[in-house]
Amino acid sequence: MATGGLDACGVKARILAAGRAEFARHGVTAGSVRAIGAEAGVTAAMINYYFGGKRALYDAVVAEAQGRLRDRIAPALAEPGRPGLAARLAGAYFDFLAEDRELQRLLLHEVLDGGDGVRALASRYVAPLRALLRQHFGDDDEALHLAVSLFGAVAGYFLYEPVLAAFFGEAPRSAAALARRRSHVVRLARALEEMPR
Amino acid sequence: MATGGLDACGVKARILAAGRAEFARHGVTAGSVRAIGAEAGVTAAMINYYFGGKRALYDAVVAEAQGRLRDRIAPALAEPGRPGLAARLAGAYFDFLAEDRELQRLLLHEVLDGGDGVRALASRYVAPLRALLRQHFGDDDEALHLAVSLFGAVAGYFLYEPVLAAFFGEAPRSAAALARRRSHVVRLARALEEMPR
DNA sequence: GCGGGATCTAAATAAGTGTTTAGAACACAT
DNA sequence: ATGTGTTCTAAACACTTATTTAGATCCCGC
Incomplete structure (x- = not known):
């Protein structure tokens, strides 16, 4: 249903934070984008939408x-x-x-x-x-x-x-x-x- | 086809060595039993046959x-x-x-x-x-x-x-x-x- | 020569992976 | 009110994962 683009600005930062936490715990390879999405409160597809892939998110982190x-x-x-x-x-x-x-x-x-x-x-x-x-x-x-x-x-x-x-x-x-x-x-x-x- | 139980004694040691190498490279989670098997020259099923599972092999390592x-x-x-x-x-x-x-x-x-x-x-x-x-x-x-x-x-x-x-x-x-x-x-x-x- | 047991493989299973796709839901401009 | 574009989800995709199963292949004792 989506809350509407209102908190769009916050999502990218939330994904970044969740990614940092997940990658810190398990590293790049063992880190799961689904877990990151769950922690950020979005779907795994969003890390692709905002960053272009798992590796790219990791590089940003x-x-x-x-x-x-x-x-x-x-x-x-x-x-x-x-x-x-x-x-x-x-x-x-x-x-x-x-x-x-x-x-x-x-x-x-x-x-x-x-x-x-x-x-x-x-x-x-x-x-x-x-x-x-x-x-x-x-x-x-x-x-x-x-x-x-x-x-x-x-x-x-x-x-x-x-x-x-x-x-x-x-x-x-x-x-x-x-x-x-x-x-x-x-x-x-x-x-x-x-x-x- | 199997070389026959002759080098059976060597296989377990080879798996252990391959496991040590693989786990040292990638850790437990990211380490692959298929890669271990390949390096040991056997199927992945063998690490199960000899050690009872990936985790057990890791513990042995x-x-x-x-x-x-x-x-x-x-x-x-x-x-x-x-x-x-x-x-x-x-x-x-x-x-x-x-x-x-x-x-x-x-x-x-x-x-x-x-x-x-x-x-x-x-x-x-x-x-x-x-x-x-x-x-x-x-x-x-x-x-x-x-x-x-x-x-x-x-x-x-x-x-x-x-x-x-x-x-x-x-x-x-x-x-x-x-x-x-x-x-x-x-x-x-x-x-x-x-x-x- | 013939069971019996050990050793090993190939295939199947079920779950999880990253990524892509199609489309829904909303805000905003016209 | 009707597009337009952004934001997001659910589902599908192709692939890899660990493990299990069934069966083949060999050695050894009889």
Whole structure:
């Protein structure tokens, strides 16, 4: 019967949101357009009507996710200043991962599926990040390795979340646990920045 | 026509290997039993005949993977001794991830799918690891966080592999690159072990 | 040589996939 | 009031999925 084109503007956004949720849960291949439609309150045909296919919707979802990541990391990259750069970067990345669980899973699925969404994201950030590192830490490979270690340490908490749930008595996602972890990675970043090479 | 029950003993192992490869590539849900059968050189019906279904085969694959991980980590855990413990653990974990790409992807898929295979693995290692940490580094949470950071730093190199390919001129999986990374994480482990708290 | 049992395949089943098609229901302009 | 165009659904399409069934093919003991 259709409610009439009135809420037409909202439907596309709802599909996008539902798609992000579904793809974050199951990845592109295992994600179902019928499930997306159901969550958005429309038929599966609509994702075709608005986006032109499952893959196209997925690309839109990934593009939007990349934009969000960019908006979150950009400030930490823009504001330079050698002392505390690593800590600021680690803090921003941590906040990003802590806040948006969906995006986190989405990117992990992208990595596993070997999609070029990750490669695109990488090639966009490699140049400025490399320049930053070179400018502040010198040209050696050790700076790169340290950066990888730091980012890995930040992501590790969320990557090993199910394992950590057994470790800590508290839930790893609780506000208190997150605050403690954030404090740790920031301190770690400071220590690594001053680490003798 | 069947080659006759002669290589019957080999078929089950071949299915298991093909299943491990397929599930590592695409995960449980997206993995296809037909593809597994094709890779093993038999019909899809055989995975049912030998294992009782797709899920059961997957469980067998995960169980075998867990066993391999256990065999790899156990020596580093067994040989105690405070100085160098962290470095030994980091080295063992690095070698494990560097060697078996398939297992790495399999476990990542397990984490994303929220399977209880990871939880089972975790609950098996939480107790001994926690005891080790408590024994050598004290009872504070900081030791736990440091361990998480270290393991994250080790895994990060492989997790961000597609990104790193753009960073380094060299392929991250090359023998030279791996050796350099291993040296870095071991040095990092030593530094973290001596880090003031 | 002849059952018996194990091993394997091809076909059938039922459910689910993404996408296409035909058409209904509504808003709006003329 | 009669088109016109947008928005949406229900049904159909072609395809893949995991699993089941029936039967063929072989080896081994008798």
